[in-house]
Amino acid sequence: MSEWDERIRRTASLLGGPTEYADRMADRANIRHSEDGFFTLYRSFLSRLRRWPNPAWGDGLSRTQRAVLVALHHDGRTEQETAYLCGRSRKSVRRAERQGLLTLGTDAASLAAELQAMTGDLPEPRERKPGGRWGPVFVCLALAVLLTLLVVSLMSPGSPLSFSSPSESWPALARIPFSERATPLRLPTRAAVRHAFLDERGDTSVVPAAFPEGSVWVAVTETGERLLVEDAEEDLAISPDGHRLAYRSRKRDKIVIVDLPSGRTTVVTGREGGFAFSPDGRRLAVDTYDADLNDFLYVWDGALRRVPADSFLRSLSGWSTTTESLLFTGPSHAAAVGLNGRERFVFEAEDDEFDVEISPDGRTALEVDDKRNGFIRHGERTGRRDMALPATAKFDSFEGWASADEFVIRTIGYGPSDYYRVNVDTGAATPVAADIPYGTRLVSFPAPGRTG
Numbered sequence: 001m002s003e004w005d006e007r008i009r010r011t012a013s014l015l016g017g018p019t020e021y022a023d024r025m026a027d028r029a030n031i032r033h034s035e036d037g038f039f040t041l042y043r044s045f046l047s048r049l050r051r052w053p054n055p056a057w058g059d060g061l062s063r064t065q066r067a068v069l070v071a072l073h074h075d076g077r078t079e080q081e082t083a084y085l086c087g088r089s090r091k092s093v094r095r096a097e098r099q100g101l102l103t104l105g106t107d108a109a110s111l112a113a114e115l116q117a118m119t120g121d122l123p124e125p126r127e128r129k130p131g132g133r134w135g136p137v138f139v140c141l142a143l144a145v146l147l148t149l150l151v152v153s154l155m156s157p158g159s160p161l162s163f164s165s166p167s168e169s170w171p172a173l174a175r176i177p178f179s180e181r182a183t184p185l186r187l188p189t190r191a192a193v194r195h196a197f198l199d200e201r202g203d204t205s206v207v208p209a210a211f212p213e214g215s216v217w218v219a220v221t222e223t224g225e226r227l228l229v230e231d232a233e234e235d236l237a238i239s240p241d242g243h244r245l246a247y248r249s250r251k252r253d254k255i256v257i258v259d260l261p262s263g264r265t266t267v268v269t270g271r272e273g274g275f276a277f278s279p280d281g282r283r284l285a286v287d288t289y290d291a292d293l294n295d296f297l298y299v300w301d302g303a304l305r306r307v308p309a310d311s312f313l314r315s316l317s318g319w320s321t322t323t324e325s326l327l328f329t330g331p332s333h334a335a336a337v338g339l340n341g342r343e344r345f346v347f348e349a350e351d352d353e354f355d356v357e358i359s360p361d362g363r364t365a366l367e368v369d370d371k372r373n374g375f376i377r378h379g380e381r382t383g384r385r386d387m388a389l390p391a392t393a394k395f396d397s398f399e400g401w402a403s404a405d406e407f408v409i410r411t412i413g414y415g416p417s418d419y420y421r422v423n424v425d426t427g428a429a430t431p432v433a434a435d436i437p438y439g440t441r442l443v444s445f446p447a448p449g450r451t452g
Helices: 003-016 020-029 036-046 063-073 079-086 090-104 108-118 135-155
Strands: 193-199 216-221 226-229 232-238 244-249 255-259 264-269 273-277 284-289 295-300 304-306 315-319 325-330 333-338 343-348 355-358 364-369 374-379 383-388 394-401 406-412 419-423 429-431
Touching (some): 003 020, 003 036, 020 036, 063 079, 063 090, 090 108, 193 232, 244 273, 255 284, 264 295, 273 315, 333 355, 343 355, 355 394
Antiparallel strands (some): 193 216, 216 226, 232 244, 273 284, 315 325, 325 333, 333 343, 406 419, 419 429
16 A cells, blocks of 8 residues: 555544545545645535445534644645645635544644544455556546537537637636746835735745745736735735735735835734734734634734724624724624624524625625535625626635725636636625736735725
8 A cells, every 4th residue: 555545544434434435435525646635535525415424423514624624634735735735725624623622622633633543543455456546537537528519519610519719708818927027025115915825836936946935925916917925825915006015024924014115124023823904904803813712802003902802713804994893794694793892794694604704894695505606795785785706706705895986806728717706785896907917826916905
């Protein structure tokens, strides 16, 4: 048994128990005997089309929580790697881990030791029949070739089912390939940041070869200039006017705010956690927790001030653009909470399978239904409304709000862009003309500014 066989089989045993089914799924995932097998295994486990047996540990955990805990505390994955394996955002991974540990009543170190013990003495797998594993592979390859030939035939000129080219039906987009144009950020600069993305592909010219983590934030300005924010790691927040950045500094290992026009860097806190700019860009909210999972919420406005609002099992989403409130999302939950701790808006979803988001004005909650490729809007005054996305905007992930009226999603499919702005009232999706490389998993847009 190869190293990959054994590693993937151990992970499968924690997801589906030390069963014949888990062995079979590990075998299917590990066709190429490589790291890709873990991706296939986790996506198979989280698929709604498959039913895995109960692994006999972790009572009360959801499927997402179980996958996140196994990836982080058994496989030794980073938060970003876990987000990629599970097809979730880093915020969702962080939330799932916190809730999972609380459900189990344990801490990270104890859980890691327990999971390692579970996989330390697995029974030997049943011997496979010779040639049994390659038959389905050849069948799939044959079907893939036939499907490709069919698609090429349909897409050829003159075919009654051929699609029009993007240039005929969609506006031209600003697609800029990787090049040496990306340069290190030098302060001060008057450039306003339009959006930023985390590039993790260490073999491109954007990522310096000497960069130890192999990833770097690339900020794209309003003029199209691409700047490497080499000191930034983990999440990066952009102020509404694009002239301030907040991130965890690699050099200081603290959360800092950088004022681009002046070049001034201000240390906000050394605590880990999520953070968000206020609509005026002058304040930063920080949602953090300690080793015992005790929550702390602060607002920085030149000094760090404790906020009495409870963020227990909720993740900081942003600020309200209409009231002095902080916005939170959690498992099937969204809320707008005043700086005095009083809840101004609360939404509880009936189905915990949906991710819930809250609009920047703190008055509308969204249940994202990726299975139906749509969302359910719950307005404070407008009530419930089911809405569907266009076929060209197949939902993949929620990226953030552009304003109280529009949110940004990442999509998969054959549309002209990977990113769309979606109108919350009509459901209309407009492709985002953004310089964002294909396959990027983490993108940051400016925080919505105050309206009205």
